[in-house]
Amino acid sequence: MLKIGPLEFNTRVFLAPLCGITDSAFRRLCRREGATVTYSEMTVSDGIIRNNLNTSRLMRFTEQERPYGIQLCGSDPEVMARATRMVTDLGPDLIDINLGCPVRKVTDRKAGSALLAEPDRMAGIVSAVVQATHLPVTVKMRIGWDDKTKAPGDTARRLEDCGVKSIALHARTRAQGFAGRADWDVIGEVKQAVSIPVIGNGDVIQPEESRRMLDQTGCDAVMIGRGSMGNPWIFSRTLAYLETGEVPAPPDVFTRIETALLHLEYMVEDKGSEVAAREIRKHLPGYLKGERDAHRVRNEIHQTKNAEEMRDVLLRYADELRAAPPSMERPGEPATT
Numbered sequence: 001m002l003k004i005g006p007l008e009f010n011t012r013v014f015l016a017p018l019c020g021i022t023d024s025a026f027r028r029l030c031r032r033e034g035a036t037v038t039y040s041e042m043t044v045s046d047g048i049i050r051n052n053l054n055t056s057r058l059m060r061f062t063e064q065e066r067p068y069g070i071q072l073c074g075s076d077p078e079v080m081a082r083a084t085r086m087v088t089d090l091g092p093d094l095i096d097i098n099l100g101c102p103v104r105k106v107t108d109r110k111a112g113s114a115l116l117a118e119p120d121r122m123a124g125i126v127s128a129v130v131q132a133t134h135l136p137v138t139v140k141m142r143i144g145w146d147d148k149t150k151a152p153g154d155t156a157r158r159l160e161d162c163g164v165k166s167i168a169l170h171a172r173t174r175a176q177g178f179a180g181r182a183d184w185d186v187i188g189e190v191k192q193a194v195s196i197p198v199i200g201n202g203d204v205i206q207p208e209e210s211r212r213m214l215d216q217t218g219c220d221a222v223m224i225g226r227g228s229m230g231n232p233w234i235f236s237r238t239l240a241y242l243e244t245g246e247v248p249a250p251p252d253v254f255t256r257i258e259t260a261l262l263h264l265e266y267m268v269e270d271k272g273s274e275v276a277a278r279e280i281r282k283h284l285p286g287y288l289k290g291e292r293d294a295h296r297v298r299n300e301i302h303q304t305k306n307a308e309e310m311r312d313v314l315l316r317y318a319d320e321l322r323a324a325p326p327s328m329e330r331p332g333e334p335a336t337t
């Protein structure tokens with residue numbers, strides 16, 4: 001049984017927070033497929049305390065997304081504490097602190113991964129958040145700012161001393177961005193350094209890779225980000241694999257199109273037709289991966305201006321496939337179109 005503060009989990013495959021991707025609509029689909037925990041996209045503490053409308057939208061959630069964490073990003077302990085009190089009132093299951101964001105706009109303000117290079121400031125912020133809420137506080141971090149300064153074991157111990165209840169570790173430095181391979185060995189080192197749960201993250205795309213990460217590092221759970229895009233079944237398939245050793249077949253194209261349509265419907269409810277049609281595009285390569293004419297359909301979809309037009313394209317495509325049997329290629333394998 002995995003425990004994060006008072007929370008207990010029977011499974012151990014988390015959905016990573018992804019800005020612009022893991023909104024309420026997508027979190028619902030991932031929870032339906034068994035994701036252990038979902039998180040908001042990163043929310044900036046200054047926006048929260050100013051009641052910024054866009055920030056409030058990012059934090060909204062439905063009961064289906066629980067267990068659900070709201071992720072905070074900031075550099076001022078006082079502002080972070082105020083934001084934490086406001087977020088606590090929204091009733092998430094946990095509060096997560098972003099110590100990994102590599103984006104200049106964030107790091108220039110000494111937030112996100114920049115805090116890894118300033119352990120005292122980091123500890124001040126994390127302690128302020130822990131003291132401002134009764135909820136479990138977790139962090140998501142990279143292994144360091146760069147190769148020269150990284151000290152992930154020390155950072156993790158310091159965070160544990162501040163009262164953090166788990167650490168999700170994206171096994172790259174800030175300097176690496178998303179290049180190269182995530183260094184899973186460091187996940188093992190951090191696991192050895194602390195007694196709170198460590199959630200490994202970085203480059204888990206296929207169900208088998210979750211098993212490999214758990215075995216290789218001894219981490220308590222895995223977290224999947226990019227591998228979930230247009231592919232919420234990564235959770236159910238990974239959970240089945242961890243339990244039985246067999247990877248279930250991915251869903252057929254009709255289930256995938258049906259899910260894309262449901263995803264679109266949820267997004268329309270939350271954001272309106274035009275925004276939904278724009279934002280779901282990042283998921284479409286995943287939903288249509290490996291299917292006949294997927295490239296053409298994606299192009300047609302790119303011409304659409306709203307969810308209704310997009311829906312028509314997807315329904316027409318499903319009709320075409322029904323008229324002629326679809327390919328047997330599996331999503332998650334390289335696209336052939």
Ligand SMILES: Cc1cc2nc3c(=O)[nH]c(=O)nc-3n(C[C@H](O)[C@H](O)[C@H](O)COP(=O)(O)O)c2cc1C
Binds near residue numbers: 223
């Ligand atoms: C488009 C995108 C947006 C991201 N947004 C966030 C974020 O808001 N908060 C965060 O902690 N990490 C964010 N990340 C990092 C991911 O959560 C994750 O650590 C990283 O993608 C590595 O995991 P993966 O290989 O499973 O994708 C983002 C990554 C991507 C690609």
